[in-house]
Amino acid sequence: LAKTTQPVSMDSYEGQEVNITCSHNNIATNDYITWYQQFPSQGPRFIIQGYKTKVTNEVASLFIPADRKSSTLSLPRVSLSDTAVYYCLVGAMNTGFQKLVFGTGTRLLVSP
Amino acid sequence: GAGVSQSPRYKVAKRGQDVALRCDPISGHVSLFWYQQALGQGPEFLTYFQNEAQLDKSGLPSDRFFAERPEGSVSTLKIQRTQQEDSAVYLCASSLAGQETQYFGPGTRLLVL
Numbered sequence: 601l602a603k604t605t606q607p608v609s610m611d612s613y614e615g616q617e618v619n620i621t622c623s624h625n626n627i628a629t630n631d632y633i634t635w636y637q638q639f640p641s642q643g644p645r646f647i648i649q650g651y652k653t654k655v656t657n658e659v660a661s662l663f664i665p666a667d668r669k670s671s672t673l674s675l676p677r678v679s680l681s682d683t684a685v686y687y688c689l690v691g692a693m694n695t696g697f698q699k700l701v702f703g704t705g706t707r708l709l710v711s712p
Numbered sequence: 713g714a715g716v717s718q719s720p721r722y723k724v725a726k727r728g729q730d731v732a733l734r735c736d737p738i739s740g741h742v743s744l745f746w747y748q749q750a751l752g753q754g755p756e757f758l759t760y761f762q763n764e765a766q767l768d769k770s771g772l773p774s775d776r777f778f779a780e781r782p783e784g785s786v787s788t789l790k791i792q793r794t795q796q797e798d799s800a801v802y803l804c805a806s807s808l809a810g811q812e813t814q815y816f817g818p819g820t821r822l823l824v825l
Binding site for chain 1: 743745747752757760767800803805810813814818819
């Protein structure tokens with residue numbers, strides 16, 4: 601499974617757009633890119649998943665360049681409640697089941 | 713509908729005790745996963761069930777760890793002769809099928825003294 605690298609922490613203010621970039625230089629052809637969010641004392645929560653180009657849902661956008669060696673999670677107009685740890689994962693979808701491999705994640709702190 | 717639930721939420725055990733952690737997955741979810749999360753780290757895969765069959769247990773750290781899902785719904789993770797290094801949050805997740813989005817429970821925080 602591909603290894604990912606993301607910043608340990610980021611700070612932002614309410615109302616700003618936050619972009620968290622993840623590097624995955626060894627991503628394989630069959631790998632998808634998935635982001636999870638985790639609040640203290642809770643399990644991770646799925647945010648968004650993509651394979652290439654751009655994916656958008658009601659929560660976030662995911663930008664993936666053509667070489668797929670990195671990806672950027674974009675959170676528009678963050679609020680205090682977006683303070684959490686964000687995990688970038690890569691893994692194949694055709695191996696029977698997803699054995700999610702989490703790194704240490706990015707701790708996002710949103711201040712007033 | 714109800715999400716994944718886990719019990720107990722907190723468990724304190726003396727070293728050497730056996731513990732059992734329960735997971736109630738979302739109704740109808742075929743796949744069930746257990747993860748271990750140490751303080752300040754991301755979750756790490758322990759084991760995977762498809763219905764009652766345990767298809768992957770490669771992440772279980774030792775033979776003191778045992779998981780079962782006898783009727784294909786509720787699952788129990790058992791740790792025998794607990795050690796201090798077993799202290800962690802144990803997360804359960806379920807999904808409709810193995811490759812679908814995993815929904816996590818709140819976890820059981822285990823502290824071994």
